[in-house]
Amino acid sequence: MSGQTEINSRPDAPAVNGAEIEVRECTTVNEFDACVRLQREVFGLPEVELSPRRHLIVSRSAGGWILGAFVGDELIGFVHHLTAVRGREVIGYSHMMAVAAAYQNLGIGARLKWAQRARALDEGVDFIKWTWEPVRARNAHFNINRLGVVVRSYAVNFYGTDYHAPAGMEGERHGIDSDRLFAEWELRAPRVEALAAAANDTRGATREVTSGKVTSGKVTSGKVTSGKTTPGARVGNNVPVVIAAVEIPPDWGALVRDDAATARREQLRVREEFQQAFARRYVCAGFDRDPAHPRYLFYTDGDR
Known part of the structure; x- marks a missing residue:
């Protein structure tokens, strides 16, 4: 696959804070160095955990690319x-994404992901995977409800214990494992196609996909005993039945900072409930962004 194709933002795409945003491939040493600086600013990781310029250059020569x-x-x-x-099968792996603090919550991340999808499809790739922390509600909403990924696997302590402390706590150790969910982005799935079309619709430039809401049914110990949901951008008239749910803490960073022991117990609970759901071959394809009780929603594989 070639790494030379350039992708530009749509001419009619709205500016952010009055500034024109261009999405294109990073190709120069200066641009790779800017990626390293942005990692340092956004992720708050030790230097040893940052992807250096050399890694970015080598991955490009091996068929990968960076869209900036x-x-x-x-x-x-x-x-x-x-x-x-x-x-x-040749697929894509989305190693990382970062947006400068001053430009977060303005749709830049979504524009980058949809540009990534377009580039991958142009290269004949229709599947991309990546990971995120199960306890991060914001990431779950973005990945599941706005991009349309599904989740079928859970990785225990993927990067090692205390890999990524919350911002401002880089040197502290709390015994928190780096558990991860694997996002599966089927680029030609009907739900993803619908979300992509909405993202390209200038009338929907500021529209956010509604998170899944449980309209009936009771959640007890991470289980939905009955009830239905409408996941974000669900296509069609059939409303899929939620067969399980896993609730996560509403503010993981604060929990780790204030009560690490409880955070460890909560992580183990979330891990066990995900593993139980996947052992039953349930698929996570919805997220309820309730501020007090955010939760992942599970379906049978044919009912999502």
Whole structure:
């Protein structure tokens, strides 16, 4: 696959704070260095955990690429796409995405992900995977409700214990494992196609996909005993039945900071409930963004 194709933002895409945003491939040493600086600013990781310039250059030479969001010559966000395989199929692996603090919550991340999808499809790739922390409600909403990913697997302590402390606590150790969910982004799935169409609709430039809401049924100990939900951007008239749910803490960073022991217990509970759901072959394809009780929603594989 070639890493040379350039993707630009749509000419009619709205400016952010009055500035024109261009999405294009990062190709120069200066642009790669800007990606490293942005990692340092956004992730708050130790230097040893940052992807250095050399890694970014090597991954590009191996078929990967970085799409950057620029205001003029300033890099304000990027997504790093790697070439991967699934059996004999070439797929994409989204290694990381970062958006500068001053430009967060303005839709830059979504524009980068949809540009990544377009580039991957142009290269004949229709599946991308990546990971995120199960306890991060904001990421869950973005990945599941806005992008349309599904989740079928849970990785225990993927990067090692205390890999990523919350911002401002980089040197502290709380015994928190780096559990991760694997996002499965089927780029041609009907739900993803519908979300992509909405994202390209200038009338929906500021419209947010509604998170799934449980309209009936009781959640007890992470289980939905009955009830239905309408996941974000569900296509069609049939409303799928929620067969299980896993609730997560509403503010994980605050919980780790204020009560690490409870955070560890909550992480183990979330892990066990996800593992139980996946052992039953349930698929996570919805997220209820309730401020006090955020929760993942599960369905049978044919009912999502």
